[in-house]
Amino acid sequence: MKISIITVVFNNKETIRRAIESVLSQNYSNIEYLIIDGASTDGTIDIINNYKNKINKFISEKDEGIYDAMNKGIELATGDVVGILNSDDSYIDENSVSEIAKTFEKYNPDSVFADVIMVKEHDQKAIVRYYSAKKFKLWHFRFGHMPGHATFFAKRELFDKLGKYDTKYKISADFDLLLRFLFVNRISYKYIPKVLVRMSLGGVSTQGLSSIKQMNLELKHSLRKNRVKSNIIMIYMKYFVKIFQFALRPKS
Template sequence: MKVSIITVVYNGAEFVRDCIESILNQTYSNIEYIIVDGKSTDGTVDIVKSYGTKVARFISEPDKGLYDAMNKGIRLATGDIIGLLNADDFYRHNRVIENMVATFEQTDSDAVYGDMLYVDRNDTKKLKRYWRSGWYSENAFLWGWMPGHLSFFAKRWLYEKHGLFRLDMKSAADYELMLRFIHKNKAKLAYMNEVTIVMRAGGISNSSLQNRLRANREDQLAWQLNDLKPYFFTFWLKPLRKLKQYVSKPPETLDK
């Protein structure tokens, strides 16, 4: 199976090389690597261009934000499977794509997801948070569950049939998309019981209490937009479930 990996970046010269290398060093060979840049001015474009044809598609132009850039990449993708990896982040090891494809093949799933680590932005040996997605059960979204977005690999036809990221959502567009794919349209899931993604700490929805409250309101909107009815406690369980991520430890030591 052909895998399309999309990286979106804007002024990410500090870390984008780590991201690119983690993809180019994967043991799986049939990867289409797409980079969508938001017209960076800090040297990012020169770094990407230095990789030549190792990057299958590269565009650099203004966009309407993170999810608009992701949508551009998805529209360019020709792979059977689509994955996203932001410019600050990198894969846990060089067999992530190989293991992910094997999971698709063994389970005949529509989408595959794994676990994620959040680390210090400058010292990636310092663990900040461990997101163990765990096994999915039907209606898990009602109980505040969701997989880590960047650990989520989906068949391209899911995007073609059920749509891309909504640009009218600021921080919960990833949640809304997975709610739409998984809970509403019953995509068949498989869980990779391993850490797949390492993310440098930070993020839109979790960087402040104000942003967390905004994300909570957008979570509610995600259900309304899909004509879905949550439990009254669904939106409180979602952030509460994340508290465990700050005390849990991954089963392996963190080696880049």
């Protein structure tokens, strides 16, 4: 089974090397690795070119944002299964993709997801939040909850059937896609009870109060668009759960 991993990046020379080496260090052999760059000007492309012989597909051109870049990657992907690893994230160890492959091969679900740890951008050992999907239920979408997007892998054919990322959302197109796939269309899924991804705080959905406000408005719009009953009060209630995730984070 071929697994396509897509990394999208724009002007992120500080962390792109870590993301690339995280993928290249995986012990699963049948990986198609794609990097979609948004015409970076800060030296990111020079770093990527150092690994050019180990990257299956690399394009650098202007895009309409992170989700447009993800859609470009999906269009180019030829794997049986597709997942996204952002340029400031990394796999927890060399076994992460093997765990994903084993789960698909054993259970044949439409999709899988697992747990994430969130760390400080400049201290990858400083765990800020433990983002577990162990108790996730589909009705949690009504409250703006979703499994960790960085651990979500789905069969390639589903993106053609159910659609890719809706680029009118600037922060929450990942929520919208998982909502459509898992809640609206009820694709099958399997939870992997392990941390597979280390996610750096500072991404597009973790930056400041204005981003939080925009994200929640986008969540509300996505839920309404997909005819899922919710309201803004329910969406903001998810922050009570986040408090527990911060409290329950492992020390290292």
